Amino acid sequence: AQKVTQAQTEISVVEKEDVTLDCVYETRDTTYYLFWYKQPPSGELVFLIRRNSFDEQNEISGRYSWNFQKSTSSFNFTITASQVVDSAVYFCALSEGAAGNKLTFGGGTRVLVKP
Amino acid sequence: ETGVTQTPRHLVMGMTNKKSLKCEQHLGHNAMYWYKQSAKKPLELMFVYSLEERVENNSVPSRFSPECPNSSHLFLHLHTLQPEDSALYLCASSQGTERNSPLHFGNGTRLTVT
Numbered sequence: 001a002q003k004v005t006q007a008q009t010e011i012s013v014v015e016k017e018d019v020t021l022d023c024v025y026e027t028r029d030t031t032y033y034l035f036w037y038k039q040p041p042s043g044e045l046v047f048l049i050r051r052n053s054f055d056e057q058n059e060i061s062g063r064y065s066w067n068f069q070k071s072t073s074s075f076n077f078t079i080t081a082s083q084v085v086d087s088a089v090y091f092c093a094l095s096e097g098a099a100g101n102k103l104t105f106g107g108g109t110r111v112l113v114k115p
Numbered sequence: 116e117t118g119v120t121q122t123p124r125h126l127v128m129g130m131t132n133k134k135s136l137k138c139e140q141h142l143g144h145n146a147m148y149w150y151k152q153s154a155k156k157p158l159e160l161m162f163v164y165s166l167e168e169r170v171e172n173n174s175v176p177s178r179f180s181p182e183c184p185n186s187s188h189l190f191l192h193l194h195t196l197q198p199e200d201s202a203l204y205l206c207a208s209s210q211g212t213e214r215n216s217p218l219h220f221g222n223g224t225r226l227t228v229t
Contacts, residue, residue: 044220044221044223095214101163101211101216102163102214103160
């Protein structure tokens with residue numbers, strides 16, 4: 001069975017600080033996909049990034065960066081120079097197997113950025 | 116309109132009521148999903164429709180009945196719910212059901228069962 005763990009339930013930072021969200025996953029598959037989603041107070045989950053298990057190259061998109069470490073089964077997410085608009089719940093998710101797009105989500109990490 | 120739209124945004128219903136949640140996607144996708152988000156629990160997949168056919172029913176009680184009349188619309192019919200069914204119900208769509216297809220979510224319907 002697959003499992004996604006986000007050990008940090010809530011992180012509070014002051015604007016312009018960096019914040020790193022941890023994600024650890026368990027899977028028996030060699031081929032799988034990892035995702036990060038953002039859920040602002042409005043409710044909808046917003047897709048941020050997708051990474052396949054064969055691509056360990058780290059990625060940067062603006063103030064966001066992702067560190068995929070297959071050896072430790074982790075897919076961590078860093079927000080650099082955080083802003084108030086980054087306040088949201090962030091979810092890590094895992095998709096595996098041949099049975100279609102069934103995501104397993106972590107419990108989410110609430111990020112509160114204070115001005 | 117763009118994206119995924121869910122109505123109503125909030126719904127309060129008694130345990131004997133019958134109500135329906137509606138979802139509409141304007142992205143040209145061919146797969147739609149219902150997820151349940153309860154307090155202190157991870158998001159749970161309920162149903163998946165691909166090309167208007169149900170391809171996944173994740174052991175959901177029969178008091179939840181999905182309907183997908185076309186690839187743009189998805190409904191969740193509710194009847195004789197329990198208070199523990201109170202949650203945020205999220206609709207999503209994707210282009211195909213391949214495991215690398217990102218999901219696009221709506222704002223959700225906040226359901227309270229009294």
